[in-house]
Amino acid sequence: MTRLRRAVNNVDLQRFRFWFQLAAFALLVYGGYLAIDLGNSLPMFSCGYNQEGRAGVCYLLPLQHQLARPWPQLFGWAGIGVLTGFGLFLLWFIVLNKGWCGFMCPLGTLQDWLTGLRKRLGIRYSLYGEKSFNTLTWVKFVLLALMLLIPLAIGGGFLSHDWGAPFCQICPGRVVLPLFTGDPAQLTIDYSSVGTMVLTGLGMFIAGLFLAGAFIKKRFFCFFCPMSALHYLIAKPALLKLKKDGDKCTRCGNCFNVCDMEIRAIADDLERQDIMTDDCTLCLKCVAACPEPGALRVEFARINIFEATEEGFLKRMNKGAGRDGCKH
Amino acid sequence: MNKAIRLAVWLAPLLLAGAALAADGDPAADAGASRPVAPGGPPPADASPEERRAYWQKRAAERAAATDPAAAAGADHVHHHGMVMPGPGRGGVPTDTAGHVGRAATSAPAAGQAARRGGGSRDAVLWLTDAPLKREGRPGGWSGAGSGRPGGDGHNHGGGASAAGPEQGPSKRVWLRAGGNPLSARPVMAEEAALLQVPSGAVSELPVEAHGGPYNVSFPTPEEGYYNVYLLRRALDQDALDVTVAKTEVTRSGMGHGLKRAEAMRLAAPRLDKRVPVEIVRERKEDEGLYTRLNYGDEIAFQVLRRGVPVQNARVTFSSGQGWSNTVQSDEDGRARFMVIRDYYPKEWRLFDKRHRETFLVSASFATPEAGAYLGGQYAETRYSATLSGAYYPGVADYESYSDGLMIGMAGLLFTGSGVWWYRRRRVRPFQEVRFDD
Numbered sequence: 001m002t003r004l005r006r007a008v009n010n011v012d013l014q015r016f017r018f019w020f021q022l023a024a025f026a027l028l029v030y031g032g033y034l035a036i037d038l039g040n041s042l043p044m045f046s047c048g049y050n051q052e053g054r055a056g057v058c059y060l061l062p063l064q065h066q067l068a069r070p071w072p073q074l075f076g077w078a079g080i081g082v083l084t085g086f087g088l089f090l091l092w093f094i095v096l097n098k099g100w101c102g103f104m105c106p107l108g109t110l111q112d113w114l115t116g117l118r119k120r121l122g123i124r125y126s127l128y129g130e131k132s133f134n135t136l137t138w139v140k141f142v143l144l145a146l147m148l149l150i151p152l153a154i155g156g157g158f159l160s161h162d163w164g165a166p167f168c169q170i171c172p173g174r175v176v177l178p179l180f181t182g183d184p185a186q187l188t189i190d191y192s193s194v195g196t197m198v199l200t201g202l203g204m205f206i207a208g209l210f211l212a213g214a215f216i217k218k219r220f221f222c223f224f225c226p227m228s229a230l231h232y233l234i235a236k237p238a239l240l241k242l243k244k245d246g247d248k249c250t251r252c253g254n255c256f257n258v259c260d261m262e263i264r265a266i267a268d269d270l271e272r273q274d275i276m277t278d279d280c281t282l283c284l285k286c287v288a289a290c291p292e293p294g295a296l297r298v299e300f301a302r303i304n305i306f307e308a309t310e311e312g313f314l315k316r317m318n319k320g321a322g323r324d325g326c327k328h
Numbered sequence: 329m330n331k332a333i334r335l336a337v338w339l340a341p342l343l344l345a346g347a348a349l350a351a352d353g354d355p356a357a358d359a360g361a362s363r364p365v366a367p368g369g370p371p372p373a374d375a376s377p378e379e380r381r382a383y384w385q386k387r388a389a390e391r392a393a394a395t396d397p398a399a400a401a402g403a404d405h406v407h408h409h410g411m412v413m414p415g416p417g418r419g420g421v422p423t424d425t426a427g428h429v430g431r432a433a434t435s436a437p438a439a440g441q442a443a444r445r446g447g448g449s450r451d452a453v454l455w456l457t458d459a460p461l462k463r464e465g466r467p468g469g470w471s472g473a474g475s476g477r478p479g480g481d482g483h484n485h486g487g488g489a490s491a492a493g494p495e496q497g498p499s500k501r502v503w504l505r506a507g508g509n510p511l512s513a514r515p516v517m518a519e520e521a522a523l524l525q526v527p528s529g530a531v532s533e534l535p536v537e538a539h540g541g542p543y544n545v546s547f548p549t550p551e552e553g554y555y556n557v558y559l560l561r562r563a564l565d566q567d568a569l570d571v572t573v574a575k576t577e578v579t580r581s582g583m584g585h586g587l588k589r590a591e592a593m594r595l596a597a598p599r600l601d602k603r604v605p606v607e608i609v610r611e612r613k614e615d616e617g618l619y620t621r622l623n624y625g626d627e628i629a630f631q632v633l634r635r636g637v638p639v640q641n642a643r644v645t646f647s648s649g650q651g652w653s654n655t656v657q658s659d660e661d662g663r664a665r666f667m668v669i670r671d672y673y674p675k676e677w678r679l680f681d682k683r684h685r686e687t688f689l690v691s692a693s694f695a696t697p698e699a700g701a702y703l704g705g706q707y708a709e710t711r712y713s714a715t716l717s718g719a720y721y722p723g724v725a726d727y728e729s730y731s732d733g734l735m736i737g738m739a740g741l742l743f744t745g746s747g748v749w750w751y752r753r754r755r756v757r758p759f760q761e762v763r764f765d766d
Binding site: 051052126175184185187188189190191192193194200201204205206207208209210211212213215216 | 589677678680681682722724727728729730732733734736737738739740741742743744745748752
């Protein structure tokens, strides 16, 4: 048992994560060809517009459609369907918490690949200033609110159905992910109404912005992702947790340096034990880069499954772990 | 104090107007009052399903009488001249000596009958459709807001459940029309029971609802897939037997989310019933699933079958929703091909509806030297006519643009890229040597 724990703590997380993400990407983007169907309540961007290859559908798509039902239905019998969908989403989510973002989300993986490409090209990345960070971090909550309110306004008769699934229309996943199965159908502007024209135009612009942004800023889109905001709001009962022991932390800043999301609290906050913030993607790079034994650890159902150790840190350092945080 | 009085004087009318509006919009305020229903308006919101049905039946009868007194009179005529009613208790489907499913009639006009006698008049073509007659304005197309998808309940993620709630379950209704031009075809009355073939292939009889309005039947659609509805009619015309089959295919499908492509294609595959004497089958598009629409520019093929066997040289006419028609003869495989033309041109862009539904009608007729006896009369030939209706919609090419999409995407890419480049360039400070004077 001790040997197993030691092996896990010494794992080359970067390599493990790369293969895990690759497998998840293949499963969620091409799994449909193998008749895999994980339902339509998945807590990450397994895009429903990838009609051929998807192995499941991102929960935000059915949620927006359900909320756009006429109010008498939504607040009547159809509400049961909404609650059932949310219950399934919650069940999926509870298992991995925000690990869905760091390990499973195809759009997140794509951003990591773009980051890899940038590093190979030797182009430096960008960081937000602290003030910008603190302002922009609210964008995802605003998007989440709009994503819920616009469909509700449709159901109430205040907006046309052409504004349906508003977030999906502007999500870069809708444009980019179907391309991996050779489907370019989402690369269009829909002129059938003002609503669809605005949303699809915005969607294409944001897709361009996403590709350029993800190239120079690590996990560029995750910072604005309403799914990430939704995750944070319901993260309390999740089984996978990121824990910090402030007494063991020396504030060396390694964790902040490797964090793709530039979360300062991971280094600065010595009080909170449950250190996962709204921007965190639970990529666990911080744990891998921490040299202080037990300062950062990952728990699953209160069982310690991965923690920072000196040996693991040195082993990973010798293999180059954390280099991306320092050089590029 | 003066200010307060002036404010009160200003606010009083506003408050009174608000109170009046609130009273108008308050359903509770109306609850005790009688609810006069405006002509053409919906039934009361709190009406029971039975009351709603009675209301709509009454409205349908009034409409039929008002818009087409001749049809109403004709229907009465048919009724009074002895349409042979179904078997005991409207139960089983009458079967002739050859075991063919059929319905006896002595005086009802058949689809092909008038066409021959009248030298090509298509007024008497009978067909079934799931598109209700448009009550106001142009009678051709339909906005797809609620009924755009054939069989779909709008954009429905609830698995096709009806708007009335899960307890009622999804259902469909089809109407009978007469006339070869979908634009001007009129609802007609009839009393024959329709035959329903559900996706599993089972066939049952659908009794026409007993009311005085235009012919329509409704049926539950619990399964995903195509439901074929047939109306069969036989009539002796001097020395010929006229056999008419009106058919429509309706689907109950959501948007296809959750339905795998192979499954959707399997469910969308055409089915036929060899017991039906004559039938038109629409061949499916490549990769057509339940949620695939027919669009402008599509070439669609129809096969004319007599008891499952292709019929060569049948006269097949395709009529678009706006009345354009084309007639060809079926080839050796019984096939006739048509291009779905674009016939939807709204006056302004903002009026364009991508879910705009038009109904097409395909009719086929041919005669065979089959002789025999029917209801005591002899005939020397048999004249078959069949109809099939369906829906088509604008194609994505009518309202989507790849070039504009790519242009805007590139603009986003260049905007971000050049913005970052410019920002970084601005922050580069030229080297300046700093000397300290000790």
